[in-house]
Amino acid sequence: MKTAVIVFPASNCDRDAQVALEKVSRRPVEMVWHGETTLPPVDFVVIPGGFSYGDYLRSGAIAARSPIMQDVIKKAGQGLPVAGFCNGFQVLTESGLLPGALMRNKGLRFVCRQQTLNIKNPSSMFTKSYKERSEITMPVAHFDGNYYADDETLNKLRKNKQIIFTYKDNPNGSVNDIAGICNEAGNVLGMMPHPERAIDPMHGGTDGLDLFKSVLESLR
C-alpha cells in the first residue's frame, strides 16, 4: 500500500500519521505540501490533524480550498480512499467531501482525553480489521468537534450506514454522539479522534492500528 499525508501550514499530526502509515504499510510515506497541485500515485491519503492556517475563518476552511485539495477531491470522487483525523475531518466537511459541519464544542472547552468509541459500522473499509470488537479507545484533542447535520442528512447517514464511530460519553455535544462518518461511497472517512496517536503501547493504547490495517486489508 502506497500512502501520502497532506501537510498544511500548522498541521501538527502529520508526522504521527506518517509513522502510523509506515508502521502498517512498511513503506515510506509521501509527504505532500498543500501547494502541490497533483497527488503522487498512492492508494491511500491521510489529511492530518492540527490547526491548518491557524484555524482562521473556520477550522479547516482555508485548507479545504488549497491547491492540493482540488486533486484530493477529484481522486476521492474516483474512489481513492481518504481519511481525515481531527482537523482533517474539518477539512473534509469544509471541502464538501463529507456532509455536515464541525462546530465549537458545546461546553466551550478544548477537550483532550482518552475517549471510548463504539464502532457503528464494523464492515466499512476503515473498521473491518477490528473484527468482533465493538468498543475501542483513542485520544481526542479538539475545540471544534461538535458535529452538526440537519435531520435529512442524519437520516441519510443512518440509512446508508455512514456513521462509523460514535462516542460512548459524548465529549463535545455532537448530534447523535457522532465521532466519525464516511461518504456515501464509503471511501472517505472523517473522525475527530486520533487513531494515529494510538499505535504504540507507549501511547497508552494501540486501538488505532486496526484502522490502518483495515484500509490495507481492503486494498488487497
Next chain:
Amino acid sequence: MKAIIHIGLKSGVLDPQGRTIARSLSHLGFENVTAARQGKTIELELNNTDKTTAENEVKDMCEKLLANTVIEDYRFEIVD
C-alpha cells in the same frame, strides 16, 4: 467601494457562545437581554465601480468561502 458582510449561525443551530454571552450579561444586571447570537463581520475593500457586479461577486465569495452555508447565514451591504 466596500462590502460589509455579517456571518452568523443559522437560527436553528445552537450557539453556545451566544448563550454564554447572554448569561454573562444577565449576571451583570442587564435583565432585558433574553438571548444573544454571536457572529462575525468581514469588511472587504473592492475595486468594483458597478454595484450590481460587486453584489454578485460578494455573494459568490460568501457561498464559496466566507460562510459555511451548512451552519451559517450571511448578509451584506455594499457601501461607497
